Amino acid sequence: MKRQYVLPSCSLILEGLSTDTTEQEMSILANAECRIVGLEPALNGGLEFFKSLVDTVSQYAQGMLSRLPRPTPPDKLVQLAPKGGAYHRLTVAARPEVDPALEEPVELILSTVQLFDLTDAVDQFLADSQTLPELSLQVKSLPRRAVKSDEPMAKRVVPPLLGVGSLAIAAASLFMLPIPEVPEFDPESIEPVAQIGSQAPGTGLDDGPDPDVDAAAGDAAEGVAAPVAGTTTDPAAEESGTNAELSEAEALTLSAAEVSQLQAQLEAELAASLPDSVQFDETLTYEVSVDENGDILGYRHVNPAALDQIEQTPLPALTYIPIGEEAVEPAAQFSVSFAPDGSLVIAPWSGDVLDNPGAQIDSEDEDLSE
Amino acid sequence: MSVESPPVTEPAQPLLIDKLPDPKIGTADCPRRAKTQIDFILLAIEALDLAGSEAMLIAVRDLGLQEIIPGRVELWKLRSTNPLRKNNQRRPMSLQEAKALVAIACYLARKLTVLIRQLLIAEQQLQDKGLSVDHHFRLNHYLERFQIQFRRRMNSQRAAVIAYNDGENLNELALSLLTQLIFCTGTQGERRLWASLFDGEVAER
Secondary structure, three states: EEEEEEEEOOOEEEEEOOOOOOOOEEOEEEEEEEEEEEOOEEEEEEEEHHHHHHHHHHHHHHHHHHOOOOOOOOOEEEEEEEEEOOOOEEEEEEOOOHHHHHOOEEEEEEEEEHHHHHHHHHHHHHHHEEEEOOHHHHHHHEEHHHHHOOOHHHHHHHHHHHHHHHHHHHHHHHHHHHOOOOOOOHHHHHHHHHHHHOOOOOOOOOOOHHHHHHHHHHHHHHHHHHHHHHHOOHHHHHHHHHHHHHHHHHOOOOOOOHHHHHHHHHHOOOOOOOOOOOOOOOOOOEEEEEEEOOOOOEEEOOOOHHHHHHHHOOOHHHEOOOOOOOOOOEEEEEEEEEEEOEEEEEOOOOOOHHHHHHHHHHHHHHHHHH | OOOOOOOOOOOOOOOHHHHHHOOOOOEEEHHHHHHHHHHHHHHHHHHOOOOOEEEEHHHHHOOOOOOOOOHHHHHHHOOOOOEEOOOOOOOOOOOHHHHHHHHHHHHHHHHHHHHHHHHHHHHHHHHHHOOOHOOOOHHOOOOOOOOHHHHHEEEOOOHHHHOOOOOHHHHHHHHHHHHHHHHHHHOOHHHHHHHHHHHOOOOOO
């Protein structure tokens, strides 16, 4: 019986016998012939040759796919090795004991396409459960040991050392700092605090001065502030705080009407430049500063997605870069949010991260992912 | 009300991707190299096929992978787990998700078999004659498109991306991806591509 696997540039012909009565399954191989179109000679051999061919080709192909070469062990009858450019050298060792005509090794130079066809002929054979079923595809990933790290040792060692080093320096310098002094508690000075209690009736705090009131109010304030800090990195929270002050100071120079006019102008400008479809799936929020003419002077991302996706927004293209030495001062700041559905929300920048939908969405995302 | 088609019963046949074995990497998520490699392969497919990204969504449907990749956004998110991307999503890629992408890549590569073979043969012939790639229109077109897509999407701050600032290196990557793609078109393309993703990652035998 005969089985053939024929591809455009390679054919594999197996001749053998069946041991079962139905004669469906080839279980004994008599001869295997592998012929590459345009190359001489055809490769011939018995089971030992064929097993070696299958294994070598299969392993080498795996190396081609992962770009981590898998050299054929030298004791293999069939060898494959790269031969410069996009060629591969297939050699079959001399087998004078099999056939006196094979006393010289055979060498074929295959192109990548020919090598692929040979691989696929082998794979088709391996997938065929009716032919030599004891042979099947064996593809295994290389173990860690077999692959050297791309990065030299020095490069891998430096980051953890830097980490430990900076922790030590931080610890040492913080150790030098004096413990902050807590001012002596003076019941007289807390008088105005009672008003806080009276502003919040029903909290049971309007019983006059109480040292706990201050602490409670402080705790409450922290309770609100803590999630804010959690949504973003601390330095960012601090920065947005100072920006809020800045924007307030600057906004003071403009009337409310002027600010809302600038806002409308910014909105129109951004809306006109919005792309037809957007490629992000998270609201992108920016702090955008404009000058008194409404030109965008700068922007800063509020949530991490906004940083990654900046190119998806019209902001970089619309930002005005002042000519010459003279700096243009921002006149107003706005919070600008680009939603994944293509909508745009602009509001005067409050500096409060909690007001920014982007920041909240981001924190939700983080919660989900963790 | 007339019903035009009988209610669809879920086919009980196992998905192709269920045949891909879980690698012994000691984690349920894909390593960095696997995420990068899959995305690069898909990038090469897009450079070959102008409608590649649309074709991926069609492949999801044809292969019955909607449960793993429900839509465009999820596909984009998955591909953006490639740590070299500009908009890298800092989320893991599960093995199941990676298997789905491998199935999509091989499915699309098979549709492009003729083109992939032609380009590889063209590269060979140019090399034999000592000619540069711009002597072959289609090959040059592929390389140019790959360069544009790569530069647009990858984060140029990353060391691994900086290495490709040189157009020669980037062409080399595009050509080697073409070679990887032809092996994806084979009978065992999925299993071979899948195993190749974890080279150097699995525990000792």
